[in-house]
Amino acid sequence: xxxxxxxxxxxxxxxxxxxxxxxxxxxxxxxxxxxxxxxxxxxxxxxxxxxxxxxxxxxxxxxxxxxxxxxxxxxxxxxxxxxxxxxxxxxxxxxxxxxxxxxxxxxxxxxxxxxxxxxxxxxxxxxxxxxxxxxxxxxxxxxxxxxxxxxxxxxxxxxxxxxxxxxxxxxxxxxxxxxxxxxxxxxxxxxxxxxxxxxxxxxxxxxxxxxxxxxxxxxxxxxxxxxxxxxxxxxxxxxxxxxxxxxxxxxxxxxxxxxxxxxxxxxxxxxxxxxxxxxxxxxxxxxxxxxxxxxxxxxxxxxxxxxxxxxxxxxxxxxxxxxxxxxxxxxxxxxxxxxxxxxxxxxxxxxxxxxxxxxxxxxxxxxxxxxxxxxxxxxxxxxxxxxx
Numbered sequence: 001x002x003x004x005x006x007x008x009x010x011x012x013x014x015x016x017x018x019x020x021x022x023x024x025x026x027x028x029x030x031x032x033x034x035x036x037x038x039x040x041x042x043x044x045x046x047x048x049x050x051x052x053x054x055x056x057x058x059x060x061x062x063x064x065x066x067x068x069x070x071x072x073x074x075x076x077x078x079x080x081x082x083x084x085x086x087x088x089x090x091x092x093x094x095x096x097x098x099x100x101x102x103x104x105x106x107x108x109x110x111x112x113x114x115x116x117x118x119x120x121x122x123x124x125x126x127x128x129x130x131x132x133x134x135x136x137x138x139x140x141x142x143x144x145x146x147x148x149x150x151x152x153x154x155x156x157x158x159x160x161x162x163x164x165x166x167x168x169x170x171x172x173x174x175x176x177x178x179x180x181x182x183x184x185x186x187x188x189x190x191x192x193x194x195x196x197x198x199x200x201x202x203x204x205x206x207x208x209x210x211x212x213x214x215x216x217x218x219x220x221x222x223x224x225x226x227x228x229x230x231x232x233x234x235x236x237x238x239x240x241x242x243x244x245x246x247x248x249x250x251x252x253x254x255x256x257x258x259x260x261x262x263x264x265x266x267x268x269x270x271x272x273x274x275x276x277x278x279x280x281x282x283x284x285x286x287x288x289x290x291x292x293x294x295x296x297x298x299x300x301x302x303x304x305x306x307x308x309x310x311x312x313x314x315x316x317x318x319x320x321x322x323x324x325x326x327x328x329x330x331x332x333x334x335x336x337x338x339x340x341x342x343x344x345x346x347x348x349x350x351x352x353x354x355x356x357x358x359x360x361x362x363x364x365x366x367x368x369x370x371x372x373x374x375x376x377x378x379x380x381x382x383x384x385x386x387x388x
Contacts, residue, residue: 003296009070016074018041023237024078029340031081034196036161040082041089044075045116049086053094058110065237068297076248077255078343080350081203083245086156089113092238093120093166095209095304096182096231099221105184109164115359121162123153123209130155130362133228134177139170139212140221146220149214151181151193159194161205163187167211171225180228186218201349212323236311237304243295243311243318246354247288249343250322253329253347254284260333260371278330284325291318298360309371312364319354319361 019107023043037177044050052068054060059360069092076083094113095121097106112118118321130133138151149169159165164186171181185192191212223231258281261272290303294317298310326348330337337344355361376382 005070007049009067011247012067013070015043015047016049016071018153020074023049023279023341024075024082027082028079028081028346031079032340032346034199034203034205036158036204037079037082037085041085041116044082044086045114048114049075050089053098053116054091054110054114055098055106056223058098058106058113060110063354064300065240065302065304066132066296067242069295069299072241072244073132073248073251076245076350077252080245080249080346080353083350084157084202084204084206087241087245088117088122089116093122093242095234095237096122096222097184098168099231099304100182101184105219105222109184112163118163119140119161120159121165122154123156123159123165123167125155127152127154131360133180133232134193136170136180138167139173140167142172142218142221147183147216147218149185149211149216151211152346153211155206156194156209156352157196157204157206160196160205160207162194165192165194172222172364174225177228178366179227180231180232181221181225182223182227182245183216185214186223188375189214189237190217191215197342200353202353203346203349204299216291233305233308234330235358236302236306236308239311239315239364240295240299240306242354242358243298243315245292246318246322246351247295248297249347249351250284250291250325251319252286253326253344253351254281254288256344256347257281257284257329257332260336271332280328280332284328287321294318312359312367315354315358316361316364316368322351322354323348344348350353 024040043263047048049071050062053058054062075086097109109118124305127134141148162300164184167183167185168180169183170179189213193210198206199209201204261277263270295314296313298306301307301310329344331349333342333344339345
């Protein structure tokens with residue numbers, strides 16, 4: 001197996017790294033107040049990052065999942081808020097539109113995503129249901145050539161500034177998983193109210209969203225009944241990208257820790273000369289590399305939507321690894337690590353998001369255990385490289 005990146009991938013990562021170092025890192029503290037990082041998004045749009053999930057015919061790059069993982073990882077080393085903003089433009093939202101929406105909606109929305117002029121939000125969580133998708137209450141009722149959307153969502157990123165909301169909804173009141181579909185609701189639709197309600201540890205705001213009999217064209221209902229499995233398959237990519245953010249946060253924290261070990265002096269020598277801290281650095285690096293291996297393997301396991309088990313394993317490990325590594329980086333910095341002015345503090349807070357979004361680690365452990373306990377072939381044993 002060849003684990004080396006291609007020349008094109010290296011050039012791509014180097015380009016993003018230059019933007020990260022010049023534009024993103026110096027201003028990362030600015031976005032702790034919850035403001036959407038429009039300036040950073042403009043820089044990234046210029047080099048094509050925001051079009052990575054958009055097919056070329058609509059002005060995008062149609063990049064592979066691995067390429068998208070590499071870019072998001074690099075961005076996350078500097079700024080959690082920007083990484084989350086980018087995730088919304090290269091993650092599940094544009095992929096659902098590109099894969100399932102009718103042609104005229106693809107032409108309407110996808111070019112704007114690619115050039116940075118259109119912002120997407122996905123509406124999943126409800127006040128009484130998060131990962132429990134089959135019990136969502138938001139309903140889309142078909143009425144002739146129109147659809148009436150009624151319900152509420154909560155903890156939604158960028159809903160107050162998004163140009164279009166991708167809403168997981170029940171269709172025609174059909175109960176359970178069989179009734180779940182997806183509808184697009186544009187900004188300005190009568191009855192749509194999105195309000196920033198929660199300021200997070202990472203800096204960004206999350207919104208409460210109300211759909212008060214919002215009327216949209218029937219074409220905006222891009223997936224109807226019995227579509228829950230189809231919709232959730234898109235989240236295998238999202239889980240890899242979530243893991244990529246966590247990997248990048250951990251890498252950024254490790255780099256900051258090593259830099260501090262070289263610069264900070266105590267008892268007449270660099271703190272990096274003390275064995276206890278050198279071992280911390282080694283353990284942090286081992287964790288980062290183990291996570292990278294799991295994530296990159298998951299990313300190449302499928303063209304648009306990776307293998308669900310591998311994506312779940314990568315997300316679980318990267319989520320929990322990022323918390324451990326960023327916490328150790330704070331410890332290396334001592335009291336300075338507890339301040340906003342040092343990057344490790346921001347990276348540590350950002351890392352806590354990973355295990356909460358895109359399927360909690362508890363939910364994903366259930367998915368992995370089902371694959372093992374219910375599906376493992378007792379003759380061939382644990383599914384390895386050849387079985388995925």
